[in-house]
Amino acid sequence: xxxxxxxxxxxxxxxxxxxxxxxxxxxxxxxxxxxxxxxxxxxxxxxxxxxxxxxxxxxxxxxxxxxxxxxxxxxxxxxxxxxxxxxxxxxxxxxxxxxxxxxxxxxxxxxxxxxxxxxxxxxxxxxxxxxxxxxxxxxxxxxxxxxxxxxxxxxxxxxxxxxxxxxxxxxxxxxxxxxxxxxxxxxxxxxxxxxxxxxxxxxxxxxxxxxxxxxxxxxxxxxxxxxxxxxxxxxxxxxxxxxxxxxxxxxxxxxxxx
Amino acid sequence: xxxxxxxxxxxxxxxxxxxxxxxxxxxxxxxxxxxxxxxxxxxxxxxxxxxxxxxxxxxxxxxxxxxxxxxxxxxxxxxxxxxxxxxxxxxxxxxxxxxxxxxxxxxxxxxxxxxxxxxxxxxxxxxxxxxxxxxxxxxxxxxxxxxxxxxxxxxxxxxxxxxxxxxxxxxxxxxxxxxxxxxxxxxxxxxxxxxxxxxxxxxxxxxxxxxxxxxxxxxxxxxxxxxxxxxxxxxxxxxxxxxxxxxxxxxxxxxxxx
Amino acid sequence: xxxxxxxxxxxxxxxxxxxxxxxxxxxxxxxxxxxxxxxxxxxxxxxxxxxxxxxxxxxxxxxxxxxxxxxxxxxxxxxxxxxxxxxxxxxxxxxxxxxxxxxxxxxxxxxxxxxxxxxxxxxxxxxxxxxxxxxxxxxxxxxxxxxxxxxxxxxxxxxxxxxxxxxxxxxxxxxxxxxxxxxxxxxxxxxxxxxxxxxxxxxxxxxxxxxxxxxxxxxxxxxxxxxxxxxxxxxxxxxxxxxxxxxxxxxxxxxxxx
Numbered sequence: 208x209x210x211x212x213x214x215x216x217x218x219x220x221x222x223x224x225x226x227x228x229x230x231x232x233x234x235x236x237x238x239x240x241x242x243x244x245x246x247x248x249x250x251x252x253x254x255x256x257x258x259x260x261x262x263x264x265x266x267x268x269x270x271x272x273x274x275x276x277x278x279x280x281x282x283x284x285x286x287x288x289x290x291x292x293x294x295x296x297x298x299x300x301x302x303x304x305x306x307x308x309x310x311x312x313x314x315x316x317x318x319x320x321x322x323x324x325x326x327x328x329x330x331x332x333x334x335x336x337x338x339x340x341x342x343x344x345x346x347x348x349x350x351x352x353x354x355x356x357x358x359x360x361x362x363x364x365x366x367x368x369x370x371x372x373x374x375x376x377x378x379x380x381x382x383x384x385x386x387x388x389x390x391x392x393x394x395x396x397x398x399x400x401x402x403x404x405x406x407x408x409x410x411x412x413x414x415x416x417x418x419x420x421x422x423x424x425x426x427x428x429x430x431x432x433x434x435x436x437x438x439x440x441x442x443x444x445x446x447x448x449x450x451x452x453x454x455x456x457x458x459x460x461x462x463x464x465x
Numbered sequence: 466x467x468x469x470x471x472x473x474x475x476x477x478x479x480x481x482x483x484x485x486x487x488x489x490x491x492x493x494x495x496x497x498x499x500x501x502x503x504x505x506x507x508x509x510x511x512x513x514x515x516x517x518x519x520x521x522x523x524x525x526x527x528x529x530x531x532x533x534x535x536x537x538x539x540x541x542x543x544x545x546x547x548x549x550x551x552x553x554x555x556x557x558x559x560x561x562x563x564x565x566x567x568x569x570x571x572x573x574x575x576x577x578x579x580x581x582x583x584x585x586x587x588x589x590x591x592x593x594x595x596x597x598x599x600x601x602x603x604x605x606x607x608x609x610x611x612x613x614x615x616x617x618x619x620x621x622x623x624x625x626x627x628x629x630x631x632x633x634x635x636x637x638x639x640x641x642x643x644x645x646x647x648x649x650x651x652x653x654x655x656x657x658x659x660x661x662x663x664x665x666x667x668x669x670x671x672x673x674x675x676x677x678x679x680x681x682x683x684x685x686x687x688x689x690x691x692x693x694x695x696x697x698x699x700x701x702x703x704x705x706x707x708x709x710x711x712x713x714x715x716x717x718x719x720x721x722x723x
Numbered sequence: 724x725x726x727x728x729x730x731x732x733x734x735x736x737x738x739x740x741x742x743x744x745x746x747x748x749x750x751x752x753x754x755x756x757x758x759x760x761x762x763x764x765x766x767x768x769x770x771x772x773x774x775x776x777x778x779x780x781x782x783x784x785x786x787x788x789x790x791x792x793x794x795x796x797x798x799x800x801x802x803x804x805x806x807x808x809x810x811x812x813x814x815x816x817x818x819x820x821x822x823x824x825x826x827x828x829x830x831x832x833x834x835x836x837x838x839x840x841x842x843x844x845x846x847x848x849x850x851x852x853x854x855x856x857x858x859x860x861x862x863x864x865x866x867x868x869x870x871x872x873x874x875x876x877x878x879x880x881x882x883x884x885x886x887x888x889x890x891x892x893x894x895x896x897x898x899x900x901x902x903x904x905x906x907x908x909x910x911x912x913x914x915x916x917x918x919x920x921x922x923x924x925x926x927x928x929x930x931x932x933x934x935x936x937x938x939x940x941x942x943x944x945x946x947x948x949x950x951x952x953x954x955x956x957x958x959x960x961x962x963x964x965x966x967x968x969x970x971x972x973x974x975x976x977x978x979x980x981x
Binding site: 339342347361 | 557579612613636639658661662664665666668673
Binding site: 593595598600605613614615618619621624695698700701703 | 815837869871894897915919920921922923924926927928930931932934
């Protein structure tokens with residue numbers, strides 16, 4: 208589910224769960240483990256990439272709808288664990304956004320040190336509300352740290368998906384580059400971090416990110432309980448199942464066109 | 466003083482106090498009441514608009530200068546009540562800025578969910594300082610939530626008035642559209658909010674705006690007392706009366722040209 | 724070390740320590756004293772300028788490397804005193820950035836009310852990390868108040884130096900003007916402040932800057948102790964001496980070209 212590629216001191220973790228790198232319990236566990244073990248195995252920076260055209264489609268909703276409350280609780284604890292692992296990584300992480308990154312796809316990048324997106328008609332944003340999911344406080348806060356308070360309000364409440372140019376304009380990504388250059392440029396940005404005096408860079412990085420890491424200094428039990436209650440309320444279940452039907456129809460019509 | 470126009474679930478509240486929709490005690494009371502009663506009467510979103518060329522000229526200074534301390538205290542309590550009503554509205558409010566919106570005109574929009582301004586040579590800004598009025602903390606804080614801390618400092622301290630293009634560039638408004646499209650586009654933005662799963666949107670909106678609504682969780686008695694002291698100090702009275710004379714000369718010279 | 728030029732109520736303090744207006748203990752003391760005494764001598768606003776092509780090269784590293792721990796402690800207390808003096812100035816200060824302003828050069832401007840930079844190939848930024856110096860918390864916080872949290876992270880951690888156009892785009896400066904107009908425009912901006920009702924402007928300015936001045940309400944003893952420990956660790960000494968060698972080689976090759 209994760210393809211690991213070494214580029215000298217830079218470890219690329221490429222999401223590799225076809226067709227859209229959707230976040231399943233297994234992918235979440237694998238990514239958490241990979242991010243945690245990379246520095247132990249000598250990596251000094253990480254590139255988090257996806258496949259061409261797909262960074263990550265976010266949570267694997269069809270799979271999640273088969274889970275019971277215990278299963279969803281486990282998934283959410285795993286997801287929060289992954290976000291905390293990204294946020295508190297001792298080494299820099301550069302997101303190489305190789306394609307679509309709606310909802311959970313964009314969310315992963317918020318906890319990284321740098322965001323580079325491929326040119327193209329890709330969609331980024333936190334459109335959780337459109338599929339019936341209240342954006343949890345920790346995600347809202349992390350988003351506001353990147354794009355500022357007003358753009359966080361706009362993106363979260365309207366569930367708008369935006370392209371690379373607008374993402375760059377509002378600061379949701381740092382750079383837009385041609386698709387073949389996304390991963391090389393991400394490696395280059397890692398090398399920029401690594402060319403600096405390491406202890407000095409690391410201390411300054413900790414200071415700069417202490418508001419982000421502080422988000423994970425508390426228990427998320429209550430926040431996760433509220434998400435579980437939300438998940439099974441009628442409005443959310445109805446919205447989720449409507450999305451599922453859309454996805455299924457889209458697949459069938461794609462098949463019919465063949 | 467308020468023209469109410471129903472557009473399905475969207476209630477437009479059009480400021481209608483000629484010539485410039487200046488905020489008098491009566492208009493403040495009427496607007497507060499209209500915003501409060503709209504959701505009770507079935508509205509699911511509000512458009513706050515003005516007349517062509519005039520959104521609102523801000524506080525009705527000539528009228529205010531006739532008030533005694535008790536009258537001014539009542540006005541300020543009413544104004545803070547209006548701002549809190551806008552900030553804490555259970556349904557989204559979109560400002561359709563149809564023209565000039567200096568000082569109090571811009572202030573009203575800071576507490577809305579979205580700001581759309583007409584193309585044209587209109588003036589926006591918080592130029593209170595230029596007329597001798599210290600910008601109160603609650604307005605400064607609300608401004609910083611929209612445009613960020615540095616632009617809030619710049620706008621508040623220099624009292625600069627800016628046009629639509631610059632307002633969009635610094636985030637004081639979300640959109641600039643041709644004048645005839647301001648209200649239709651505001652209704653469209655309301656429909657964007659309303660097309661989302663309602664409970665999910667509402668919860669995410671509360672989270673996104675909790676710093677704004679938190680501003681109104683405290684008593685403003687002390688802040689209002691300080692404003693009353695400011696109002697009657699020589700510098701402020703001198704500045705206010707100079708503005709009044711300017712306005713009066715402008716009217717006379719307009720009349721002379723007829 | 725400071726050339727003082729009166730422009731009516733505006734006092735220009737021009738850094739005049741050749742060749743690059745590097746911050747030595749003496750220049751820091753002289754600037755602190757000049758900023759403190761200007762309002763006592765009747766100035767109502769200050770322009771802080773440099774020489775053409777050089778605003779300030781930041782800390783005088785060759786000189787600092789000759790100091791013992793007591794000397795460095797004194798320097799740092801002096802520097803923090805200067806920054807607090809700028810931040811808490813009772814009268815507005817406009818930075819006229821006449822040329823290069825790396826590291827400490829840019830840092831000085833963060834505590835001013837307004838920043839104007841000359842057009843040209845000048846470098847601005849907080850590149851402390853590149854020379855082995857962890858960016859202290861107070862500088863990181865002041866930076867974030869100007870450019871926002873994400874750009875502060877980017878500038879501080881990557882140690883990137885940027886030109887006037889990018890500085891304007893991210894809000895690190897307010898204006899870019901042709902070099903001969905930097906000081907006149909800074910005086911003009913002072914006059915904008917001074918044309919406003921003075922007490923009203925001053926109160927609104929205090930409100931707008933209270934997060935900045937609050938940074939100086941605490942003791943910096945612990946922060947300075949940490950900087951002293953950092954200064955003498957091997958990584959920092961190595962980086963500093965490498966920079967010194969670069970500077971020295973550059974001078975020799977300049978001399979050889981003559």
